[in-house]
Amino acid sequence: MNANKRVFQFIFFSLLLYLVFSYINIAYRKKWEPFDRINLISDVIVKPRENDALHQNRYTSGSKKVKQNNDEKKNDSLTMHSNASIDEAFMTASDSSKEKVIVSAEALPLNLNQSDIISFNIDSESVALSRFIKKLIALKNGKKTKVRIAYLGDSMIEGDLLSQTLRSLLQQAYGGSGVGFVPIASQVAQFRRTAIASSSANWRDFNFKNTKKQDLFISGHVFFSSGNDWVKIKDNTSKDTSIVLGKYLLHGPATDSASVVVNKKTMMLERTSLFNRTLVAHNKDKSIVVSSADRKLPLFGLSFESDQGVIVDNFSFRGISGLELGKINADLLKEINEQNPYDLIIFQYGVNVLYKPDDTNFTWYKRAAIPVVKKMKACFSKADVLIVGTGDRAFRYPEGYQSAVGIEALIKEQAALAKQTDCAFFSLYAAMGGKNSMVNWATQNPSLANKDYVHPNALGAKLLAKHLFEAINKQVKKSENTNLNGTD
Template identity: 35%
Template structure:
């Protein structure tokens, strides 16, 4: 009897193993848009398959870089590719602004950094801000929206608020595009609505105090706002409608400020700012889930009014995570929309240079369970590069700077980890790493700009 049981058990095990081995021959299944991994009992001993290169015959060819001064990029660095023409809408306005700052001019050099969830919570921009402020001067965290879903996650400012009705461009209902500000938000105060910002020094330096803080709003009726700085006696001011963007501003050595709306009639608020009296300011305009196309819907007059209040010298656009698909090849429609957004920003901020930061690496598991870069990501990056060339702006290849194929997986597997297990988003350690690479590219670009200018001055 025991022999019979052992024999049937052995046969059963043999049949199960055989069935599992044969299941590897079945085609991959897709359920709910997600590919299921193929069964492969021999995956640990099977030699890895060579990466399959996607044909790129349908993609636009990479543009030829047209620098005004020919020079090689430093070994190991991913340099900024400046495709600007005589209109000089690439990096030149930013480098000229730095020249003015370095000539001991008491001016602000402002950067608006637009992006999606990749930079949410001040990831990457926090470290880029610190590096630039340490080199060129400046203090403060810059722009902060009135409310935020990630206020407890953002380490560069202590942000508390209450009594607000919040609206975002990514809302599916009840969003009025005509009311939105530069960040893609607007906020309506209730009775006693407040927002409090407190400088921090635990994550990055130069953020514990600042010199100039403002709250930005648009009112159709009278509004009374109280500012309480460093927990001292509050100061109130009443503003009558002007038909344009307004700001209540206080100055001094400021560690914390609490704004309270005492009385408001038909008033929209947009955000508060914390700046130094000179140097670098980096405003983080992250919007979770966006493709960047919503920039087209911000009213031109609103952008111009923000530009008068905060005249930017450089606008950075980093999008793509919410656009790239696993095998996407044709992004013509998206790029056409982004071209419209670029022209919209050019008209609204005529003094600013523009830098497109290409989409970063994003990995997925193949049917065999192997981590690979999504081919659609590399395809989108090529389209973005051509967008910069066609629009006459600058481009920085984040995918290349990260390390190319499967670089996101390497960041996830780093000790300690620099990216999340979704193989899509970096964490703050990864943000610091990438910010260092972008900072080096910006500084090197400034050095090349100085060399080119010196060369041109020597020409007869």
């Protein structure tokens, strides 16, 4: 009885304490970050919004001008509107002085042109993602090389959504074949169409959600056999049977006796680095079967790729914010960079950061994300990095489904993150159409998004990928024109 009484008292006083903090937060507007999310009585207390007038007019038509002090801005080159495109912002620069403009993350127009990539720390005439763009141009001009892209994201890209269209468009324009990375096992394997995969049920999957001890791959997973496990994968990106693809097994350190069976043939694995890329087949076959009985051999997945051209690897992990990437062993990342170097790393996160309808403060996310992005940049020192701002997300308010009240605040923090880490920035929110685009996408016919008002569907993802592809091509054309004119 005494033990039960102590449990009851603990629960009672804990609940009482939470209620007190909830009341203080609402009644006195007290702010202390550890208790920002405590609000047990939000459903029974009607809170007046500090910016009710702004909230009521958020969705009216027309653009709102950003107020500026004309005296202070007389010699500046930008006069920006919140719905103006970045190209329009550049056009307001003084024609007589022809000064180069450096874009401000703080003054970022939220409805950019749907195919704009911005680099905040270079002027408007310079090329964003310049190293990556130069390699694309080299491919275009006939150089036999690989250009590799890591597309990292949450459920918005799972099943290869968005990245599959980007891959297809880039390979059509610049060459290359193959689906790239495919994990050993996936909860969306039946949903994905670019790779037809099946596997045994007993693989041990260590990942961002269930371990802190294992050396996880960029995908957030590492797999171990339970004693006799297999995976069968078919590259489904092309029907051309004449294409030769290399099939690479991506794995961790192998012991002296480590082996796998590839298409019924035993293959010894002798590499002992934290990351290893072993060629297990190089032919016209679309499918491969790999089995392992080694309980200690860490396996990440397989990669299907041509000998040259663009390779796009999809690394989706449902329900994360991107901060989890900070858990990956830096030495493992450096090994990946040595054997499997990336030219462009894309970060697309945010929908799992904005998970409460009234959240408007995301400075905490930017602070936490800065060291993660810097770590990735340090480990992949030759890669350009593109931060993709979150797409629109809608919640049900008293007025009905509308864009989240904090969506623009989050995008500004993501833009500031890009600026402070010297990365380029692309806005999915702008690509979707800005405010209330998610509601429009979900309700139009044919629809472009699911009725959860969070996820674009296959048609919507395809459209977004086209905008991103067009944005990359803009930078290619800018670089080509710059070289043609003989300017830096």
